[in-house]
Amino acid sequence: MTKPTYYITTPIYYPSDNLHIGHAYCTTIADTLARYHRAKGEDVFFLTGSDEHGLKIQRKAMEQGVTPIEYVDKIIANFKLLWEKLHITNDDFIRTSEARHHKVVQDVLQQIFEQGDIYKKNYEGLYCVPCESYWLDRQVEDGKCPDCGRPVETMQEESYFFKLSKYQDRLLEHIEKNPEFIQPASRRNEMVNFIKQGLEDLCITRTTFDWGVPVPFDEKHVVYVWFDALLNYFTGIGYGADKELFNKFWPANLHLVGKEIVRFHTIIWPIMLMAMGQELPKQVYGHGWLVVEGDKMSKSKGNVIDPLGLIEEFGADSIRYFLLREINLGSDGNFSRDALITRINADLANDLGNLLNRTVSMIDKYHGGVMTNLTSEPLEDVDKDLLEMAKATVANYQTAMDKMEINAAIKDVWALISRTNKYIDETMPWILAKDEAKAARLQLVMYNLAEVLRIVAILVSPFIPTTSPKIYTQLGLAVPSEFLLADATWGGIPTGTKVAKADPIYPRIEVTEAGETVIGNVKKEAPKVATVPKAEEKASGDNGEISIDDFAKIDLRVATVVAAERVPKTDKLLKLLVKIGEEERTIVSGIAEHYEPEALIGRNVIVIANLKPAKLRGIESRGMLLAASDGEGNLVLADAPDIKSGSKVK
Ligand code: MSP
Numbered sequence: 001m002t003k004p005t006y007y008i009t010t011p012i013y014y015p016s017d018n019l020h021i022g023h024a025y026c027t028t029i030a031d032t033l034a035r036y037h038r039a040k041g042e043d044v045f046f047l048t049g050s051d052e053h054g055l056k057i058q059r060k061a062m063e064q065g066v067t068p069i070e071y072v073d074k075i076i077a078n079f080k081l082l083w084e085k086l087h088i089t090n091d092d093f094i095r096t097s098e099a100r101h102h103k104v105v106q107d108v109l110q111q112i113f114e115q116g117d118i119y120k121k122n123y124e125g126l127y128c129v130p131c132e133s134y135w136l137d138r139q140v141e142d143g144k145c146p147d148c149g150r151p152v153e154t155m156q157e158e159s160y161f162f163k164l165s166k167y168q169d170r171l172l173e174h175i176e177k178n179p180e181f182i183q184p185a186s187r188r189n190e191m192v193n194f195i196k197q198g199l200e201d202l203c204i205t206r207t208t209f210d211w212g213v214p215v216p217f218d219e220k221h222v223v224y225v226w227f228d229a230l231l232n233y234f235t236g237i238g239y240g241a242d243k244e245l246f247n248k249f250w251p252a253n254l255h256l257v258g259k260e261i262v263r264f265h266t267i268i269w270p271i272m273l274m275a276m277g278q279e280l281p282k283q284v285y286g287h288g289w290l291v292v293e294g295d296k297m298s299k300s301k302g303n304v305i306d307p308l309g310l311i312e313e314f315g316a317d318s319i320r321y322f323l324l325r326e327i328n329l330g331s332d333g334n335f336s337r338d339a340l341i342t343r344i345n346a347d348l349a350n351d352l353g354n355l356l357n358r359t360v361s362m363i364d365k366y367h368g369g370v371m372t373n374l375t376s377e378p379l380e381d382v383d384k385d386l387l388e389m390a391k392a393t394v395a396n397y398q399t400a401m402d403k404m405e406i407n408a409a410i411k412d413v414w415a416l417i418s419r420t421n422k423y424i425d426e427t428m429p430w431i432l433a434k435d436e437a438k439a440a441r442l443q444l445v446m447y448n449l450a451e452v453l454r455i456v457a458i459l460v461s462p463f464i465p466t467t468s469p470k471i472y473t474q475l476g477l478a479v480p481s482e483f484l485l486a487d488a489t490w491g492g493i494p495t496g497t498k499v500a501k502a503d504p505i506y507p508r509i510e511v512t513e514a515g516e517t518v519i520g521n522v523k524k525e526a527p528k529v530a531t532v533p534k535a536e537e538k539a540s541g542d543n544g545e546i547s548i549d550d551f552a553k554i555d556l557r558v559a560t561v562v563a564a565e566r567v568p569k570t571d572k573l574l575k576l577l578v579k580i581g582e583e584e585r586t587i588v589s590g591i592a593e594h595y596e597p598e599a600l601i602g603r604n605v606i607v608i609a610n611l612k613p614a615k616l617r618g619i620e621s622r623g624m625l626l627a628a629s630d631g632e633g634n635l636v637l638a639d640a641p642d643i644k645s646g647s648k649v650k
Helices: 021-039 055-063 068-085 099-114 165-177 185-196 225-230 243-249 259-276 307-314 316-326 337-367 381-402 406-427 436-460 467-474 535-540 548-552
Strands: 005-013 043-050 092-095 118-128 133-135 153-162 254-258 284-287 290-292 333-335 509-511 517-519 522-524 556-566 574-580 583-589 604-608 614-616 619-621 627-629 635-637
Touching (some): 005 021, 005 243, 021 043, 021 254, 021 284, 021 290, 021 316, 043 068, 055 068, 055 614, 068 092, 068 307, 099 225, 099 259, 165 185, 185 259, 225 259, 254 259, 259 284, 307 316, 307 517, 316 333, 316 337, 333 337, 337 436, 337 509, 381 406, 406 436, 436 467, 583 619
Parallel strands (some): 005 043, 005 254, 043 092, 254 284
Antiparallel strands (some): 517 522, 556 604, 614 619, 627 635
16 A cells, blocks of 8 residues: 655755754754654655855855855755754755756746746846845835845846736635645735735846856846745655656645745745646645744844754753744744753653653562563553543544644643653552552553553654653663554553663753753753854864965955946945956955945055955956954955055965
8 A cells, every 4th residue: 555645845944154943943843743744654755955046145155255155065064964963854955056956947947938927027126135035115114124124225137027916816716725725824814915915926037146046048147046945845856857756745745934934935836836837735834933032033132042052952852842842833932941941851851751760660670670461450440541541642642743733742742641650659559569469450550651651652753753762772672663653552562571771861950050051960061042153163163263274275465456336236336447466357345335436446455366256246256355344334455555466465
């Protein structure tokens, strides 16, 4: 029999910087759902990746004097490290800079162009670079992007447009006929209202930079990042390359995305699919945002939490558990260090950890570690109650998980754990152990305890995947390659199974007055807030020092400015013609707010001469000027007034 399939995706993250706890939250949810569907016996494909193109990345790379691909390569290594440490089980990692993805984007674009859904027109608009989005005049207040609040810039380009408006009615009809398509319902209502205001055709190409997929029918243009990025969901399952894989997994069961990008996934993406003649994904779910101690995370506030630091301090399962338990998927949720520690101590150390520890220690003490499944022994009411609750919990858990109510499912499992701890107090094994006549009853009580723990291990395996094998091992059971829900039925422990030595799986965390955490006997000097280091710090894997050989690779030269002018339609850029010795070259520099072009002519400045060329606003820039920043937004060029042009700076 063929297994049902389940295709789940996360958004592909921008590698403009290292990822923070909010990104880890989204991927943890997706991983949990992927693991749950595997536990149900389904054939799962779980995709995540990186969204690498666009002006923002190109500018970041320029600022650091590296090529865009060099810049993103280092950050992607950190993405992958984070997913590994968090035990994320993605089946593929798609990078939009890969050749396989370029091909998909170009093929799709060509198809839609040929069928007449793409046309060319001159366009001037207000553009937000960080969001890579054009905005209408009426949407922009005080020159600020309505999404992120940062300044927008006027951009003018000849662009290709995609006929969104043509598909508006079909899309509305689809949303209305398929209430599951956009979830939760509040997001669906927002989208329906938005679409009803009227969709404008979408500008899907850019000429102001070149870090993107070239448009196949007009190579001066690159594809708009969102049009490019959404197609990752096709590339990841082999569109155009592996028909069998693609047909097996498309349409996707779930695109899990943050609430602010639901719009792209429920308007642009479905219309792209309609234009391609493809089926639409079954569901787009917009989850809420994680805030920190009640505040939005931001670099300026210094409250951007580094998930790698937290994992190192508390362990991946504890972080996963907190994120999944504490937050309702559709709503915003709060991260606080105090709440994290309280949650770990209460649920993992006390409830689950103690139940396992008490059970294994008692089986060891009373029966030399060996369990017996005494089916002949009559059940008392307290046993029946426990067994019924275990059975009901498996059913309730599945109902909740199928509705993506992850924290409700966790609460169900923990109610069973609490009930089982109470069962120990009610059955009082230490009293039974004193009475020979109660030997069989004691065997039964011990077996019931172990059996609940075995079932719990299966149920929690999607949330805290490294804990389940530890529970199995302590119970003396062989760890399966996959924990399957089909095994969560009563009576799975064979008679004669011998428990291992009791070993606390979640030691309690104490916090000293100085704010240090002590886990077990190990003191961790953790900062109150573990902030995300700058991309370049972690990417280099050291403290940022470079060797003399690294420095020697940089060719610094004195250059004379021979001409300078503003780059039209930008506030920041100057186009300079410089002479390095006898060689003339063009450099585009972001100093227009600090220098009038005329004031630069004849000045001897210092340039990085061997920087890889980059295109800015369609102009090829070959090199970079050195300038010092006073930290308050002012830039002063480094110069060498009396040194001959072309001289090497050492
Ligand atoms: N590259 C696009 C997605 C393209 S998908 C075809 C993008 N990238 S992003 O890196 O800015 O964001 C990726 C995801 O992280 C989004 O779903 C966003 O909602 C999520 N989060 C970013 N900060 C978050 C929190 N503080 N909390 C929860 N999720 C957050 O958008």
